Amino acid sequence: MALDRATFGISEESLQYMVLEKSDMPEEFQGFQVVREGPLDNETMAQHGFQGNTPERFRTLGRVTGFMRELGETSNAGDGFNFLGATVAHLFDNPKTVTDWMHEVFIKDFEANIGESVGEDQQLISTKRLETSGFFDEAVALKVLQGGTSGLVSSTVLDFRVGRILGVAFVGTVGDHERLDLATQLAQSLERQIVKVVLGAV
Numbered sequence: 345m346a347l348d349r350a351t352f353g354i355s356e357e358s359l360q361y362m363v364l365e366k367s368d369m370p371e372e373f374q375g376f377q378v379v380r381e382g383p384l385d386n387e388t389m390a391q392h393g394f395q396g397n398t399p400e401r402f403r404t405l406g407r408v409t410g411f412m413r414e415l416g417e418t419s420n421a422g423d424g425f426n427f428l429g430a431t432v433a434h435l436f437d438n439p440k441t442v443t444d445w446m447h448e449v450f451i452k453d454f455e456a457n458i459g460e461s462v463g464e465d466q467q468l469i470s471t472k473r474l475e476t477s478g479f480f481d482e483a484v485a486l487k488v489l490q491g492g493t494s495g496l497v498s499s500t501v502l503d504f505r506v507g508r509i510l511g512v513a514f515v516g517t518v519g520d521h522e523r524l525d526l527a528t529q530l531a532q533s534l535e536r537q538i539v540k541v542v543l544g545a546v
Contacts, residue, residue, distance in 0.1 A: 345507075347480070347506065347507055347539065347542065347543075348439055348507040348508070349507070350507065350542045350543060351439075351506060351507025351508045351509050351542050352507070352508065353542075354435065354508075354509065354541070354542060356408065356409050356435060358541055359383075359409070359410060359411035359433045359434075359435060360383075360411045361537075361541050362411070362431075362433035362509070362511070362534070362537055362538045362541050363381070363411055363412060363413040363431045363432065363433055363534070363537075364413065364431045364530070364533055364534055364537060365413075366378070366415055368533055368537065369415065369429060369431075369530060369533065370429075370526060370529045370530060370533070372426060372429070372526060373415050373426075373429040375417060376415035376416055376417045376429065377415060377416065377417070378413060378414070378415055379414050379415065379416040379428075380412065380413075380414040381411075381412060381413040381414065382411070382412065383409060383410070383411055384409065384410035384411060384412045384432065384434070385399075385409050385410075386399035386402040386403050386407060386409065387399045389402055389407075389410070390402060393453070394453055394456075394457045394460065394462070395460070395461075397453075402449075405441060405444065405445055405448070405449060406436045406437040406438065406440075406441025406442075406444070406445070407434060407435075407436055407441070407445065408434075408435040408436060408437065409434070409435055410432055410433060410434035410435065410510075411432070411433055412430060412431070412432040412433075413430065413431055413432075414428060414429075414430040415428070415429050415430065416428045416429075416516075421518050422518060423518055423519040424517065424518065424519055424521055425517065425518045426515055426516065426517050426523060426526065427516050427517070427518060428514075428515065428516030429513075429514075429515055429516075429526075429530060430512075430513070430514050430516075431511070431512065431513050431530060431531075431534045432511070432512040432513075433509060433510070433511055433512075433534075433538060434509065434510040434511075434512065435508065435509060436508045436509070436510060437508065438508050439505065439507050439508050441508070442505045442507075442508060442509070442510045443482060443505060445510060446482065446484050446503045446505065446510070447484070450484065450486070450501075450503050451473070451484060451486065454468070454471045454486055454488060455471055458470060458471060462490055463490075464492075465492040465493050465494070466490045466491065466492040466497075467490060467491060467492060468488065468489075468490050469489045469490055469491050469496075470488075470489045471486050471487070471488050471489075472486065472487045472522075473485070473486060474486060474487055474500070474502075474522070474524050476502060476504075476524075476528065478528065478532060479504045479531070479532070479535060480504075480506060480535060480539070481504065481505045481506065482504065482505045483502060483503065483504035483505070483531070484502070484503050484504075485500065485501060485502040485503070485524060485527065485528075486499075486500075486501050487499070487500050487501075487522045487524070488500075488501060489520055495518070495519070496518075496519050496520050497516060497517070497518060497519075498516070498517045498518075498519065498520055498521050498522065498523070499514055499515070499516050499517075500514060500515045500517070500522055500523040500524055500526070500527040501513075501514040501527070502514070502524075502527045502528060502530075502531040504531055504535060506535060506538050506539060506542065507542070509538055509542070511531060511534045511535055511538055512531075513527050513528075513530035513531035513534050514527060514530075515527045515530065
């Protein structure tokens with residue numbers, strides 16, 4: 345596929361132009377502020393991932409690096425409030441390694457760590473696979489529920505492939521809620537932006 349081939353011309357520096365600016369995100373996030381953004385190398389991924397992950401594992405699986413931008417809002421943190429919206433662009437060696445990652449790392453690592461600690465005072469309670477549609481190529485999604493002393497938090501996470509680039513969109517919500525529609529809107533905007541950068545329109 346021509347678009348797949350075009351992604352081999354992408355450099356690590358291009359990733360920062362793929363993640364969404366606030367103005368390109370759904371209306372839901374327009375009042376939010378950037379809380380975290382920057383490069384996401386394999387070492388950082390391993391530090392903030394599940395126990396036992398290493399930069400070497402991620403590199404062996406074909407992941408080169410990534411770039412992320414998170415927007416957050418805490419002032420209205422009642423049940424059902426979406427407090428976080430984020431997009432990430434990951435660069436891989438080739439399209440196959442993206443597909444492998446989506447199934448062998450994203451899906452399987454979450455499912456294998458149910459009941460384990462995630463972050464400070466948080467436990468991964470459950471995961472649920474969600475059906476996705478409307479993407480240029482393959483896409484997978486999960487609703488992840490975690491809890492701790494401060495209560496329940498849900499993440500709806502959607503991964504999709506554009507050649508050797510993995511796009512990720514996620515929505516964080518207070519309480520036990522699925523936000524697939526909103527995560528899909530976010531992911532489709534991210535997909536359009538990735539394609540623009542790949543085709544040199546940015």
